[in-house]
Amino acid sequence: MDKPPEKIVVRGLRDVAAAETKISYVNPNGTLYYVGYNIDDLVEQVCYEEVVYLLLYNRLPNKQELDKLRALLISEMNLPEPITDSIKATPKNCHPMEVLRTEISHLSYYDADCNDHSEAANKRRAIQLIAKVPAIVAAIHRAHTNQPTVAPTEEFGFAENFLYMFRGKTADSEEKAAIDRFMTLHADHGFNASTFAARVTASTNSDMYSAVTSAIGTLKGPLHGGACEKVMHMLDDINTEEEVEEYIQGMLDDQKKIMGFGHRVYKTEDPRTKHLRCIAENLCHRTNTLNLYNLCLKIENVVHEKKKIFPNVDFYAAVTLDALGVTSAFFTPFFASSRTSGWVAHILEQYEDAVLLRPSSQYVGEFGRKFVPIEQR
Numbered sequence: 538m539d540k541p542p543e544k545i546v547v548r549g550l551r552d553v554a555a556a557e558t559k560i561s562y563v564n565p566n567g568t569l570y571y572v573g574y575n576i577d578d579l580v581e582q583v584c585y586e587e588v589v590y591l592l593l594y595n596r597l598p599n600k601q602e603l604d605k606l607r608a609l610l611i612s613e614m615n616l617p618e619p620i621t622d623s624i625k626a627t628p629k630n631c632h633p634m635e636v637l638r639t640e641i642s643h644l645s646y647y648d649a650d651c652n653d654h655s656e657a658a659n660k661r662r663a664i665q666l667i668a669k670v671p672a673i674v675a676a677i678h679r680a681h682t683n684q685p686t687v688a689p690t691e692e693f694g695f696a697e698n699f700l701y702m703f704r705g706k707t708a709d710s711e712e713k714a715a716i717d718r719f720m721t722l723h724a725d726h727g728f729n730a731s732t733f734a735a736r737v738t739a740s741t742n743s744d745m746y747s748a749v750t751s752a753i754g755t756l757k758g759p760l761h762g763g764a765c766e767k768v769m770h771m772l773d774d775i776n777t778e779e780e781v782e783e784y785i786q787g788m789l790d791d792q793k794k795i796m797g798f799g800h801r802v803y804k805t806e807d808p809r810t811k812h813l814r815c816i817a818e819n820l821c822h823r824t825n826t827l828n829l830y831n832l833c834l835k836i837e838n839v840v841h842e843k844k845k846i847f848p849n850v851d852f853y854a855a856v857t858l859d860a861l862g863v864t865s866a867f868f869t870p871f872f873a874s875s876r877t878s879g880w881v882a883h884i885l886e887q888y889e890d891a892v893l894l895r896p897s898s899q900y901v902g903e904f905g906r907k908f909v910p911i912e913q914r
């Protein structure tokens with residue numbers, strides 16, 4: 538008989554280390570490191586472009602290196618015309634994550650040396666993708682709201698350009714700091730599901746566009762990056778702080794997950810939450826939407842009281858983006874725009890590791906079934 542040997546099945550790959558990495562460390566005790574730097578030390582002191590440099594080159598840049606990378610990133614925010622035309626042709630009812638997923642795949646048609654898989658070509662592609670993902674997100678928003686595409690400008694930083702191209706209006710200094718910090722805080726996060734998906738695709742020596750497309754499809758799910766949009770739907774459903782207790786109890790009674798709460802690795806507060814909570818409070822103050830922020834605080838308290846779980850990165854990210862004028866369907870695309878730097882860093886690391894990621898499974902199905910020809914079934 539073909540009875541398979543007993544294997545240890547690790548459901549959900551919980552705690553399984555699938556590879557070594559030097560890019561980021563997610564500490565279950567509630568700290569996050571990018572290439573050895575605690576994000577608490579980075580978030581208010583570096584700009585997003587410095588984080589990009591750090592993830593790609595394993596060290597922080599000097600002023601000259603930073604200026605060079607910023608100029609390159611901004612020039613790469615220009616999109617090939619067929620991409621903008623294709624975005625304009627998509628039905629307006631398509632979710633922006635669907636359009637993003639398709640257009641990143643589409644982008645490979647316009648890579649002049651698509652078959653060059655040298656390290657230099659892959660680094661160039663990595664920088665192009667970091668720049669083009671937010672540019673595509675901005676172009677989708679402009680097309681879906683019947684507004685003209687906005688070109689990037691050298692006058693602004695990278696994150697600021699993203700917001701400018703998305704909204705079509707310049708950001709003030711607080712909005713500028715907020716979007717920069719948002720992107721820094723979302724840049725990388727160990728072997729999360731989308732990064733792992735990107736690495737699996739890269740491990741077959743497939744191209745970087747395919748790997749980022751895999752990542753985008755994976756991020757889209759509500760148990761991962763899609764949670765942020767769902768947080769906003771929950772805030773829309775709850776009108777006042779008085780309704781929070783009953784709403785949350787109802788969700789728990791129905792065995793439903795509260796979006797923006799819980800985490801596979803952190804069993805304490807997500808280290809990004811305190812920064813996003815603070816950014817959200819500041820922005821809500823300015824936009825006169827403190828009622829929304831206070832609703833979040835109340836939800837946080839009630840969920841912790843009832844379930845002893847903490848908000849993750851997506852919870853206050855929702856209010857932050859809302860206060861920046863981003864509509865909820867674009868929350869996950871903003872996450873994707875920031876995480877592309879982490880994805881491509883991991884893809885490059887996976888190419889170097891040069892090992893096929895291919896787990897096994899425990900077969901629990903039947904054996905020895907008698908074949909019956911189709912006419913007799």
Ligand code: COA
Binds near residue numbers: 759798802844849851
């Ligand atoms: N709402 C309600 N209960 C939750 C919860 C949530 N958001 N997150 C975890 N729990 C519960 C689990 O059901 C489990 O309860 P039990 O012990 O009574 O069965 C307990 O908390 C422990 O869960 P855990 O095993 O740590 O979660 P996980 O690793 O399987 O799942 C997530 C992690 C992120 C998928 C899960 O927390 C979740 O679905 N969160 C909501 C979606 C979200 O915000 N995703 C973004 C993640 S950054």
